[in-house]
Amino acid sequence: MHYKKLTQADIDHLKSILSSERVYVGDQILEDYAHDELAEIKVFPDVVLEPETTEEVANIMKFASEHHIPVTPRGSGTGLCGAAVPKEGGILLITTRMNKVFEIDEENLMAVVQPGVILLNFIETVTKLGLMYPPDPGEKSATLGGNVMTNAGGMRAVQYGVTRDYVEGMEVVLPDGEVIELGGKVVKNSSGYSLKDLIIGSEGTLGIITKLTLRLVPMPKKQVSLLIPYASLDDAIDTVPKIINAKLVPTAIEFMERDVINAATEYLGKVFPDSSAPAYLLLTFYGNSKSELEEVYEQAAQVCLQNKAFDVLIANTKERQDSIWETRGTFLEALKAMSHLEECDVVVPRNKVAEFVKFTDGLEEKYDIRIRSFGHAGDGNLHIYILKDELVEEIWQTKRLAVMDEMYQRAKELKGQVSGEHGIGTAKKPYLHDSLGLIQIELMRKIKASFDPLNILNPGKVV
Amino acid sequence: MDILVCIKQVPETNEVEVDEKTGVLKRDGIDSKMNPYDLYAIETALQLKEEQGGRVTVLTMGPPQAEEIIREGFMMGADAGYILSDRRFAGADTLATGYTLASGVKKIGEFDLLICGMQTTDGDTAQVGPAIAEILQIPHVAYVNKIEGVTETNLTVQKDMADSIERVEVSFPALITVTKEVNQPRLPSFKRKLETRDWEIKMLTLDDFADRKEEHYGLKGSPTQVERIFPPESNVEKTTWEGSGEELAGLIYNKLKEMKFV
Numbered sequence: 001m002h003y004k005k006l007t008q009a010d011i012d013h014l015k016s017i018l019s020s021e022r023v024y025v026g027d028q029i030l031e032d033y034a035h036d037e038l039a040e041i042k043v044f045p046d047v048v049l050e051p052e053t054t055e056e057v058a059n060i061m062k063f064a065s066e067h068h069i070p071v072t073p074r075g076s077g078t079g080l081c082g083a084a085v086p087k088e089g090g091i092l093l094i095t096t097r098m099n100k101v102f103e104i105d106e107e108n109l110m111a112v113v114q115p116g117v118i119l120l121n122f123i124e125t126v127t128k129l130g131l132m133y134p135p136d137p138g139e140k141s142a143t144l145g146g147n148v149m150t151n152a153g154g155m156r157a158v159q160y161g162v163t164r165d166y167v168e169g170m171e172v173v174l175p176d177g178e179v180i181e182l183g184g185k186v187v188k189n190s191s192g193y194s195l196k197d198l199i200i201g202s203e204g205t206l207g208i209i210t211k212l213t214l215r216l217v218p219m220p221k222k223q224v225s226l227l228i229p230y231a232s233l234d235d236a237i238d239t240v241p242k243i244i245n246a247k248l249v250p251t252a253i254e255f256m257e258r259d260v261i262n263a264a265t266e267y268l269g270k271v272f273p274d275s276s277a278p279a280y281l282l283l284t285f286y287g288n289s290k291s292e293l294e295e296v297y298e299q300a301a302q303v304c305l306q307n308k309a310f311d312v313l314i315a316n317t318k319e320r321q322d323s324i325w326e327t328r329g330t331f332l333e334a335l336k337a338m339s340h341l342e343e344c345d346v347v348v349p350r351n352k353v354a355e356f357v358k359f360t361d362g363l364e365e366k367y368d369i370r371i372r373s374f375g376h377a378g379d380g381n382l383h384i385y386i387l388k389d390e391l392v393e394e395i396w397q398t399k400r401l402a403v404m405d406e407m408y409q410r411a412k413e414l415k416g417q418v419s420g421e422h423g424i425g426t427a428k429k430p431y432l433h434d435s436l437g438l439i440q441i442e443l444m445r446k447i448k449a450s451f452d453p454l455n456i457l458n459p460g461k462v463v
Numbered sequence: 464m465d466i467l468v469c470i471k472q473v474p475e476t477n478e479v480e481v482d483e484k485t486g487v488l489k490r491d492g493i494d495s496k497m498n499p500y501d502l503y504a505i506e507t508a509l510q511l512k513e514e515q516g517g518r519v520t521v522l523t524m525g526p527p528q529a530e531e532i533i534r535e536g537f538m539m540g541a542d543a544g545y546i547l548s549d550r551r552f553a554g555a556d557t558l559a560t561g562y563t564l565a566s567g568v569k570k571i572g573e574f575d576l577l578i579c580g581m582q583t584t585d586g587d588t589a590q591v592g593p594a595i596a597e598i599l600q601i602p603h604v605a606y607v608n609k610i611e612g613v614t615e616t617n618l619t620v621q622k623d624m625a626d627s628i629e630r631v632e633v634s635f636p637a638l639i640t641v642t643k644e645v646n647q648p649r650l651p652s653f654k655r656k657l658e659t660r661d662w663e664i665k666m667l668t669l670d671d672f673a674d675r676k677e678e679h680y681g682l683k684g685s686p687t688q689v690e691r692i693f694p695p696e697s698n699v700e701k702t703t704w705e706g707s708g709e710e711l712a713g714l715i716y717n718k719l720k721e722m723k724f725v
Contacts, residue, residue, distance in 0.1 A: 222494075227650060271647035290494055301653040313650035314538070317475070317496050320650055 003088055003456070004068045006046040014049060014091075017059045022097070024048040033092055036079040037139075038336075038343060041426060043085055045072065045092035052097045054171060054179060054210040061208065062177030064091060064456055071175075072458050073204040075116060075143030079150065080343055081425030083203040087460045093208065095145050101125055102211075109216045110168060110185045115145025115209045132219040134160035137421065138329055145209050151201035153421035155252040158378035159286070160217075162421065164200045169213030172199055172206075175452040185213055198447060203423050204458040206451040220286035223251070224293050225315040227324055228304050229277030233257055233361075236279045237354035239307040240377045243283070244350070248300050252284040253378025254328060255353075260335065260374050264327045267334035273323045277310055281377065282324060331374050332383070339370075340388040342400050346411040347420030350380035359410050360384055367399050381420030408435065424462045432462070464517035464615075464635075466508040467574040469564055469595065470501040470536060472529045473585040497532040500580025502539075502648035503641045508578050509540045510646065511613055518542045520571065524552055524563050530664055537659035538651035545571055549668040554682030557586070561594025563680055566672040568599060576618065577638040581606055589640070596638035604631050608644035 004010075015023045025047050035042040051057045064071045070090035077084055086092045098114035101122070105111070106129060113122065120140035126133050136154035137147060146152075148170070153162040169183035182196035183189055199206055230236040236255055243250065258278045265272050274280075283300060287293040301312035315321045335341055348356050357373060364371040370387040386403050388396045408418060408431040418424065418432045433441050444463045449455075475494040508519045521536035523529045524547040533544035547567045555563060568577065577599075579592035589605065596603030609621040611630065619632045623642055633639070669675055677683055704714050719725045 226653075273647055273650050298653075305654070312653035314653060314656075315650055317499070319499050319502075323647065 003070045003090060003459075006069060006090065010063075010067065010069070011047060013063060014047060014060070017063065018049055018051060018056055022050040022052070024050075029092075032077060033074070033094075034085070036077050036082055036084050036425075038080040038341075038427075041082050041085055041087070043087055043089065045086035046089050048092045048094060050094050050097045054173065057093070057098075057173045057208055057210050058177045058179050060091065060093060060177075061173050061175055061457075065176045065454055068454060068456060070456050070459050071208075073145075073149075073208050075146030075149075076118065076141050078139045078142045078146065079425060080345070080422045081419075081427040083150070083423055083425035083458070083461050084146075085426070087426065090456075095143060095208075098145075098210065099143075104129060104131070104216075105185065106131070108185050109218075111214045111216055113144055113212050113214065115143060115148070115212060117144045118142070119144060119147060126216055127219065130219050131216040133166065133214060133216055135163040135166055138332065144212060144214070148200055148209060148212060149203050150421065150423035153376070153379070153381060155254065155284070155376065157376060157381070158253055159249055159251040164197065166215045167196065167200055167212060168215050170196055170199060170209050171211035173208045173210055175207065175454065175457040179210070180207075183213065187215070201423070203425060203462050205448055205461050205463070206457070208457070221288045222290060222293050223284060223286050223321070224297050225252075225321045225324060226281075226283040226285075226297055226301060226304075227274060227313040227315060228281040228283065229274060229310040229313070230279045230281065230308060231277065231310070233279040233357060234354055235308040236281045237357060237377055239281060239304055239309065240353060241351045242303050242307055243300055244378075246299060246303050248285075248296060248303070250283045250300070250378060251286045252282070253376065254282040254374070255357075255377040256280050256282065256328065256331070256374045257372070260331055260372050261327060263338050263372075264330045264334040267330055267337055268327065270323075270327065272327055273315075273320070274313055281309075282328065284321075328374075332385075335372060335385050335387070338387065340396075341385045342388075342404065343422070344384045344386075344404060344407050345375075345381065345420050345422040346384070346407065346416050346418060347379070347381040348411055348414045348416035350378065352414045352416070353377050353380055353382065356382060356410065356414060356416075360407065363403050363406055367403055369399050369403065371403070376420070379420070380416070404431070411435075426461055429462065464511065464515045464575045464613075465520070465573065466511060466517060466576045466578060467520045467522055467568060467571070468501070468504045468508045468536070468541070469577065469579045469592070470505070470521050470523050470532055471498045471580075471583050471585075472496070472523065472525050472532045473498045473583055495528075495531070497535055498580055498583040498585075500582060500584070500641070500643065501532075502580075503643055503645050504578040504580045505536060505539050505541065506646045506648040507607075507610060507639075507641050508576075509649070511576070511610070512540075515613060515615075517575075520544065520574070522564065522567055522571065523547070524555075524560060524567070527666070533664050534656075534659070535651050537662055538653075538655045539649055540652075540655065543665075544662075545665045545667060547667050549680075551669050551677055552681045554685065555680065556685035556687035557588050557590040557594055558686060559680055559682075559684035561591050562598055562684060564591065565595045565598035566674060567667055568595070569673060570667060570671055573636070575635040575637075577601075577636070579638065579640045581640045581642050592638060592640035599636075599638070601636045601638055602633050603638040603640070604633055605640045606642055607639045608642045610645065 034044045070088040072086040073093045074084040095116035098116035100114045102112040136156045137152040147163050151164050373384040375383040418435050424432045472495045475496045519541045520543045521541045522545045582589035606623045607620045608623045611619040617634050622629045
């Protein structure tokens with residue numbers, strides 16, 4: 001596909017759409033804008049634009065479609081699969097200046113925001129009002145728009161679901177510059193195909209979100225976390241289906257191993273509240289009173305003790321919870337500080353989590369390479385990292401690809417999916433295509449073509 | 464070694480409203496928890512016990528509901544617990560509190576070491592620990608942020624003097640108060656909860672003490688008069704800068720230079 005190379009006249013026109021200080025070219029373009037958080041590819045855009053309004057985005061898209069210029073939308077650039085990398089050059093459209101919270105409607109429990117609002121800021125805003133935005137991905141510096149575009153999940157998915165479950169409406173600029181409204185402040189909606197749900201998780205390939213209506217819930221008053229030590233990760237993960245089976249509904253079920261915990265505490269310069277075991281489960285329960293929570297966590301604790309747990313440690317205050325969750329929150333950063341790495345975020349049926357992790361342990365031995373994992377044991381979404389360590393590039397690439405192939409193959413056999421929450425971008429494209437097969441990919445391509453017949457919006461991603 | 468740890472039940476949140484008229488904290492409907500600093504005190508005691516052997520006793524003054532934090536002490540690893548509970552102890556300032564706790568300690572028995580958190584999160588005075596030691600006439604070291612070593616007779620610690628560290632060796636019996644830097648407190652154990660569920664918590668009242676003069680306790684024994692409690696005005700000056708990394712670095716550098724920090 002051949003796109004138009006931007007000329008000085010094009011840049012001048014873009015400067016007339018935005019004010020010139022929000023148009024960056026040449027040396028003004030930071031290296032950061034050529035890549036995302038993890039993907040190995042790096043491509044510079046020809047121009048970086050920072051629109052602030054829907055109208056500006058619409059004018060940019062009109063211009064881009066008239067001149068056949070590729071446009072890649074980008075939030076904070078915290079993606080892990082290369083979706084925000086301007087693979088074909090052209091325009092990189094950054095949404096972080098579109099960071100207004102228009103409204104928090106406490107009567108309808110809805111928030112109306114621009115897509116560039118940072119998740120952390122949004123959490124703080126709604127928390128002050130006694131409300132909660134349940135999606136809780138670990139990367140709090142991501143934008144809400146980015147979260148919607150990857151259908152981000154997070155720690156609370158076991159109980160509350162994922163980003164998709166909280167997006168009620170959106171305003172979208174289509175690739176030709178037309179502006180459409182999808183959904184709204186309605187809790188139910190059976191009005192034709194849900195285009196809104198097509199946009200969610202589309203990684204900026206179908207349209208550019210310029211406004212979001214998000215559903216909020218009342219903030220539960222109390223929470224308790226349980227840190228549960230085990231002799232092995234197998235023992236820990238084997239307990240998960242039993243907790244689910246006991247009809248207890250934790251908000252989060254995470255698993256973690258000593259190596260990863262140590263990396264994180266070293267990175268943070270902190271001490272973890274327990275170091276007695278090689279593996280841990282971490283459960284969180286939300287509730288509205290101390291006594292209600294106590295009853296639930298005692299039942300869960302009994303299930304764990306009946307299933308080989310050494311003990312069940314109770315984090316019943318904010319300080320205690322912070323001492324665990326702060327560490328949990330830096331796992332990825334800590335691993336990245338330790339070694340270059342490749343990630344796999346497959347999701348498998350949750351009763352297959354243990355089997356999958358055991359499988360990756362086998363791969364570690366088979367390929368003589370370090371593999372570390374942690375993740376959401378409660379929803380089957382694993383985060384598995386292959387560490388390059390001291391390997392030379394050539395061997396690293398060979399081993400990395402072989403291990404990734406085996407993992408995705410196994411995930412497919414277990415009826416899992418390629419990505420639980422990080423998305424496809426370019427890094428996971430071959431695995432997605434292999435996993436879903438041609439019929440589904442062709443359907444997706446036709447959808448892409450009906451939204452974006454000129455293929456100018458984030459070309460080369462997902463499909 | 465025999466160690467006693469003084470603990471206190473405090474409101475779960477520090478966003479407690481103050482009744483403007485009476486100056487009393489409005490605690491209705493607010494759950495309570497163990498004073499966070501006391502967790503470090505218990506952890507210090509448990510680590511010393513693990514090294515030296517002995518027993519750890521937890522002690523609190525408060526209403527019978529304070530049983531909750533004594534049980535939590537058990538769940539962390541304490542061996543025995545006492546509550547000093549009597550209406551006549553109510554309304555105590557730091558002196559009367561120190562006196563009551565010291566009277567309790569005398570009644571309970573002899574200890575090598577007393578440990579307190581450096582302060583509570585509801586009173587924030589940091590006075591009660593040292594007051595207990597003064598009343599018991601034993602040496603004390605406040606703001607301990609590291610235990611360097613322990614023998615049968617002595618303890619060597621580092622104390623945080625804000626801009627310097629002082630190394631202190633103290634002989635038993637002694638009292639120390641600890642900061643949050645001293646360790647990472649362990650979490651309460653559910654197994655211990657099951658094991659200690661039936662453990663007795665001993666309740667002591669004024670009638671159990673050697674000194675039964677009511678004027679030494681509670682409001683009557685408190686020379687401090689609280690005139691008014693109010694939240695302090697926030698006096699943090701804030702400036703927000705926006706710009707590129709380079710511009711911001713320049714601004715920060717100039718400000719630091721202006722303030723003579725560089």
